[in-house]
Amino acid sequence: MFDTLSAILEALPYLLEGALVTIGIVIGAMGIGLVIGIHMAVGQVFGNRAVRWAVGFYVWFFRGVPVLVLLFLFYFGLFALIGLNLSAFAASILVLGMTTAAYQSQIFRGAMLSLPRGQFQAAKALGMSDLTAIISIILPQALRFSIPAWSNEYSIILKDSALAFVLGTSEIMARSHFVASRTYHHLPLYITAGCLYFILTWLGVRALLKLEEKVRIPGYAH
Amino acid sequence: MLIKEATTMTQEPILRIENISKTLGGKEILKSVSLSLNKGELKVLIGPSGAGKSTLLQCINFLLPPDSGRVWLDGVEIQNRRKRDLYAFRQQVGMIFQDFNLFDHLNALDNVAIALRKVKKMHRSKARDRAVAELERVGLGDKIDLYPAELSGGQKQRVSIARALAMDPKIMLLDEPTSALDPELIGEVLSVIRNLAHGGMTMILATHQIAFTRSLAHEVIFLENGIILEQGTPEELLSPDACTRSKDFCSRLDDLYEEKG
Numbered sequence: 001m002f003d004t005l006s007a008i009l010e011a012l013p014y015l016l017e018g019a020l021v022t023i024g025i026v027i028g029a030m031g032i033g034l035v036i037g038i039h040m041a042v043g044q045v046f047g048n049r050a051v052r053w054a055v056g057f058y059v060w061f062f063r064g065v066p067v068l069v070l071l072f073l074f075y076f077g078l079f080a081l082i083g084l085n086l087s088a089f090a091a092s093i094l095v096l097g098m099t100t101a102a103y104q105s106q107i108f109r110g111a112m113l114s115l116p117r118g119q120f121q122a123a124k125a126l127g128m129s130d131l132t133a134i135i136s137i138i139l140p141q142a143l144r145f146s147i148p149a150w151s152n153e154y155s156i157i158l159k160d161s162a163l164a165f166v167l168g169t170s171e172i173m174a175r176s177h178f179v180a181s182r183t184y185h186h187l188p189l190y191i192t193a194g195c196l197y198f199i200l201t202w203l204g205v206r207a208l209l210k211l212e213e214k215v216r217i218p219g220y221a222h
Numbered sequence: 223m224l225i226k227e228a229t230t231m232t233q234e235p236i237l238r239i240e241n242i243s244k245t246l247g248g249k250e251i252l253k254s255v256s257l258s259l260n261k262g263e264l265k266v267l268i269g270p271s272g273a274g275k276s277t278l279l280q281c282i283n284f285l286l287p288p289d290s291g292r293v294w295l296d297g298v299e300i301q302n303r304r305k306r307d308l309y310a311f312r313q314q315v316g317m318i319f320q321d322f323n324l325f326d327h328l329n330a331l332d333n334v335a336i337a338l339r340k341v342k343k344m345h346r347s348k349a350r351d352r353a354v355a356e357l358e359r360v361g362l363g364d365k366i367d368l369y370p371a372e373l374s375g376g377q378k379q380r381v382s383i384a385r386a387l388a389m390d391p392k393i394m395l396l397d398e399p400t401s402a403l404d405p406e407l408i409g410e411v412l413s414v415i416r417n418l419a420h421g422g423m424t425m426i427l428a429t430h431q432i433a434f435t436r437s438l439a440h441e442v443i444f445l446e447n448g449i450i451l452e453q454g455t456p457e458e459l460l461s462p463d464a465c466t467r468s469k470d471f472c473s474r475l476d477d478l479y480e481e482k483g
Contacts (some may be wrong), residue, residue: 120384121285122323126337126389127313129305136340141327216326219371 006187008192011176015189018175019196024162025092025171030154037104042134045112055105055192061101062102069159071095075167092164092171100157107149111142114205144215155201158198162197172196177204223460236261236424237393241283242291244274251277252288253448259393259426264419267428268468269445274430276320278445279395282309282426283315295392303327310355311416313341316386316394322378324370324385330357331362331366334385342389356384360414383414388398400431432472436460 043051075091123133162173176193180186235258244252251274259265267275280286282293284302293300295311302308324333334353338344357366360380370378379399386394400408412434419438435442435456442459444452444467452459452468459468
């Protein structure tokens with residue numbers, strides 16, 4: 001018992017450093033997904049046929065292939081092919097970011113389609129261009145309504161980030177595995193790793209819930 | 223001198239539309255509709271639902287691009303394919319919708335101010351001042367901080383009128399502005415529209431408010447199945463001894479209203 005505790009305590013600083021790496025991957029990936037996802041969603045809702053097709057293809061590809069396959073495919077395959085020499089950390093962010101972009105685009109698209117069409121008409125009737133209306137009227141509302149689903153996506157990406165381990169990114173999972181395989185304290189270390197993921201999920205989801213309340217439109221009942 | 227003034231009075235119409243046609247979902251909604259509007263005129267569109275009133279109003283400012291037909295504002299034909307011209311034209315044409323279409327995420331003040339800032343590129347504080355003034359004009363000076371979800375239907379429609387007025391439109395298109403309102407809220411919106419009419423605002427109003435039409439319209443246009451069936455002063459079309467489709471239609475509306483009351 002004492003043995004187990006001291007093993008955890010000894011490994012904890014090392015694992016917490018890994019948690020910082022995990023947080024870095026998740027923030028980076030979610031950020032990339034947010035930026036690309038919003039653009040793709042706008043393109044899919046308001047774009048011409050070619051844009052809609054391109055976005056549809058992207059989403060179909062990234063939703064159709066397992067994240068693990070994508071990590072290998074890009075890190076060992078495509079990135080090398082185009083001469084992009086990325087660290088495992090950067091490659092993990094990029095691949096997870098591109099993957100979550102596909103899912104996030106569908107979150108934003110759904111939110112945009114759920115808005116009453118009349119507001120877009122009213123904005124255009126005031127002389128706004130489509131782009132101005134999208135930026136000032138559509139997105140501020142669609143993004144608010146996307147927060148619950150986005151929080152869901154955060155919790156998924158956080159746990160998918162453990163897969164970055166296979167590229168050699170030294171995040172929580174990689175470090176737990178490293179210590180466990182040397183000390184043979186498998187059970188306590190993986191329990192600790194699980195707890196770290198659990199805490200990070202809980203903190204993130206809670207923060208997003210706070211954000212949701214903060215930007216709630218007064219008097220607006222869902 | 224007097225004669226000179228008279229000739230400027232017979233200037234060309236501020237809005238002219240010619241042969242507007244529109245087919246939606248395989249159904250011909252508008253069949254070559256033409257009309258013109260002089261400065262300061264209030265023309266009222268009446269007719270059964272499905273007659274094409276909404277479609278006509280939306281074709282005038284190209285929210286629905288007409289299949290064919292032409293539109294002139296102040297003698298200048300609108301080239302709706304040129305985006306810049308289209309946006310400039312729409313700024314001069316205020317539009318009021320049946321279901322208000324306020325921007326849900328903005329309070330009353332910003333609902334009015336946002337187009338001033340984003341379209342007219344007005345400075346934030348100037349836009350604010352103008353928005354406050356317009357909201358006071360429609361009697362909502364004490365509600366500027368409230369969001370659409372916190373306003374009654376009548377208040378929402380008055381905000382939407384203030385939003386349109388802030389753009390200094392040359393004409394206004396009002397698409398059944400009171401049809402979505404509870405009966406006790408209709409009066410406050412009609413009184414705002416009445417003030418606009420008295421102030422000389424040029425308007426096309428689609429409505430079922432017959433008493434209002436009788437007292438204020440310069441001309442009544444009766445639309446049915448996508449064509450203008452009758453057109454004339456309220457006296458010509460709606461007086462008790464007129465033998466017109468408009469009168470039949472309106473007395474049926476009156477009956478309906480009395481039954482409800």
